[in-house]
Amino acid sequence: MLLTTMIILCWLNQDSMRLYCQQKYHRSCELPGLGDNPAWRLGADITRAMGQGRDAFVAELGKRTDGVPPEPVVQLPATVAAVTVMAGAAEAPVYIAPVEVPVLPPPAASQTPVAAPAVSTVAPVPARSINTRQVILEPGDEVFFVGDSLMQGVAPHLANTLLKRFNIKSINLSKQSTGLAYPGFFNWPQTVHETLEAHRNIRLLVVFLGPNDPWDMPESRGKPFLRFKSEAWEALYRQRVQSILEQARQYNARVIWVGPPNMNTPRLSTAMQYLREVYRSEAQQYQQFYLSANDVFGYGADDFSFYMTDETGKKSKIRGDDGIHFTPLGQRLIANKVLTLIDVHQPGLSER
Template sequence: MKDREFLLLVCLVSLTLIFSNFSLFIKSIASSSFLQPPLKQAAQQLKLDEFRQSEQAFWNQIKEINLDQSSPPTEVATVNPVTIPPQQKTIASPNPQPSKTPVSSPQKPITSPHTQLSKIPVSTPAQKPVSLPPKPKPTVEKPYTRFLFVGDSIMFDLGVKLQSNLRKTHQINHTKLDYKVSSGLNRIDYYNWYNRTTTLIKSYKPDVVVILFGGNDGQDIIDQNGRYQRLLSKGWEQAYQDRVERYAKLLSASPVRKVYWVGQPMSRKPRYNQIFTVLNKIYQNVSQAHPKIKYISTWDTFTSGGKYLAVVADKSGKRRSVKINDGVHFTSHGANIISEVVLDQMKKDKIIALKSQPSKTSPESPSKTPPATAK
């Protein structure tokens, strides 16, 4: 009696386990080598039906995904769709007998899940246009309109002609001539050109300054240490160069845009030529150290073959004397020739226009400015 109850209990437990996981039981039977072929084929058929049901549930879930409500797509690499032929999808039965249940429809090929995912639109982030820096506008140089002429009495002769030629030929009317007789950079105890030039630049605000010194500087000098230096000695040359350097620094540090330092032309007196040779060398050397200052040599203007000429032709071909009897000061004709040399340099530097129409004046109304006389 007890054996029957035990056997009954075992059967009940076995049936309970079988029905709780029937699919696992069928799979185990199908893989058993002791099962008869009909039962084994039935187990394989149940296994295939279960696979179809799980596959159909997967595709139903894919179809239910709402892509419009999904989060914004990110950049992903898409996979080319691979179509799996129906023959590869069919699971062959171990029994050679044909199955009555169709495995797949040949009219609608089954595609891999990667095929559906590759159809999801992928958007790349919008590239911002590269903003190039604005092209710098070409700087238009302000014209040179205000001219200042400073120096001794020789500058007076030259300055008058420069003013006249700038007004008539280049229509430049803002000019100022400031000179002092018997002055220079030697005797600053007599006339201080450092202070005077600073005052002129602040008050007149010139664009261009033209300088001419040297006619009165051929004398002994007191250097910056208060020591007496004889004319044309090494100590004298150094002391005078210090004066010129100080004046050049003053001009370079000022708002003046361009400075022309005019050298002395050859004289008919050997004494002046000996002094002017040393002075011109100092003017040239100092000017080269200051980019704002241009040295203009006039040494050969009144020469021919290295010899002084008392009569020289201007650009129009008119021949007249160029200096008065002292051999230093210009005549009106000589001052006009030196002014042409200065203006030609200004044209090369584009300070004034290369070509300008002369101002129109009627014969009945001559110019109010009288011609300058030699001093």
Template sequence: MPASKPQTPPARPAASSLAQALLGLFATLATVAAVLVWLMQGSVNEYWRQTYHQEPRWAAWSAWPAWQLGGQWQQDMTAKRQAWADRWRQFDAHAAQVFSQLWQSAPGASAAPSAAAPRQPISASTPEPAPVAPPGKRPAPAANPASLPASQAQPRPAAQRTASPEPAAGSMLESPPEPVSAATAPPVMAPTIMAAAPAGKPATWAQAGGTIALDKTDRVFFVGDSMMQGVAPHVRRILTKEYGIDSLDLSKQSTGLAYPGFFDWPKTVQNTFAQHPDIRLMVVFLGPNDPWAFAVEKGQPYAKFKSEAWETAYRARIRALLDTARTHQAAIIWLQVPAMKNQKLDSGMQYLNSLYAAEVQTAHGMLIDSNQVLGQTEGRFNAYADIDDKKVKIRIDDGVHFTVAGQKLLAQAILARIQPVAAPALQAQRDASNPETP
């Protein structure tokens, strides 16, 4: 009897195999996505709040211990990564210090530079700028306002305060100001904490000095969103290349003061000043990410944009930045947001600019009118500006950000308010602005 042939199983339809493979792939992707959301729930929640300006629909899950565990693991991993990064920075700084000591102790090495002069006590007044001397004559030293009678310590009229025009748009950072010596340096506004403006004085009383004196021992700190990310590099390049002044740029896109859960600028500024006590100037440029409702306190209903509760909370966050700078005796430059192409966003920026102006002037910081710098006539958006008798595009098509030409105009406005001074001249001016210093 012949052997029977083994029966082969019937082949499964190709369509069924493909469906099962796709179903398995979908299940795998869904599982991976769920695990990532579980681990990164904090970032996902903040993205939802910042994008849709309301609590995420799964906010109730945060009450479940199993859901909280994923967020805790993510925080722990972030903390460990930050700790590792901090240890590496400390090692790098220590290595640089050891190398510097070895270099200085080598035969024929130049003497180590003298230690930076200590910070001077707080000044309660702002020195007036020296009058312009006739050609060929050295300007006479200006009287210290702190030593004048109250009847004479008055601010200049508005016409005089605005007599110095903005730097020419066409120079485009190509001709930065030269450092000055102790004998010829004009009085400048020392970057120190100043007392509140006397009652009845105009809001610009603290800006009469006009510029901020910095030398190679000082550091500039840039705070802001994607607008600052475009402007800060131009300023930093000039500060480093021309004057040897260090700077620190922590600007981060999509950030502001409305959503500290996404990025907490007041806390970041506080930590940065603690880590870098040599910061003598803080430059701030932000706003377009903020004109939305937010929760004043975690878990509370969202406060409507421009409401009393919203404004109170937002002003407190502005003051948190300014108070930290004042506590560390750093000067402040705050750039107002220029006109926006979108009318609704532009209206929100005008409101925020009014808050910035009020708080910065109270803190005796310097305000830069970005509309004036960019030639936005009467505060109206214009993508082009007249530079050297030519129409130059200064805003990109999104109606918010700037071309390289626009970035350089704003950078030039910041540099125009910084007076690089050699260390002896700077110390002499700080001593002059603090006559009681022994």
């Protein structure tokens, strides 16, 4: 009975197990001879149908409660752009768009533009003029935090300061072990779209992720994994970065994209350098802000240190023992730097 129960549970939860295996070991985890077997796939179909039924039931309850039908979930496109990263490009601490051009077109002609998800018919918020130094927020605006465990440490400092000092509310959906390489495990572009659609007061996205992404990743079910840093890998990954930036533009929200700092492990640190160039170049194409965490900590191109020395010569620990995450001080340093890029207009107070 125990063996039969285990087999049934594996049959029903095969998609969850497969996605966990992909996220953990970065390779295809299909069981030989079972991956495309209709009888075996039926278990996943049953679980998926049960989930859809549950969602439909909850949506129907909500509709009967407030009388307003919920917005349908929009699936994101999977357009892929083919580009090549320029190795060794200099890393700029902040990119600010020129004032005279309010919006750039999607990425250069050598790339395939990202098809953005459909937007509802709700009237858009009027566009605001672009500030070249800071993101301008007004009373009633909201901030949306996107990222992995790096953001989980930084977001609370930002949220508390924005709320207490400026009465600006925020939405923090940061989730550990997430990124852009495994949307089957957690789909950030889709989550961004659904959140922007549901919260029309969001005027700023702060994005901070990367350490979970420098691995081979699946293109689609049944196809070989794309090798990290290959042309196909980069094209697909850039498309997902572009999707987030494109959606922010459609919903009239600015973006501050934080590039992850150097890591203690050389292999991971080199991967972060590669991803930072992807983030920086895409933020530049969309005239959004890019902030390098390396500059916050005073790291050079290949530097890493667990400690930072202030102007008085005092050394303080800024990185966690794993050489990836941050101490509370390191989190505050990044949060404070992000705050310097935000200006909140408050009625009755003079300009800062």
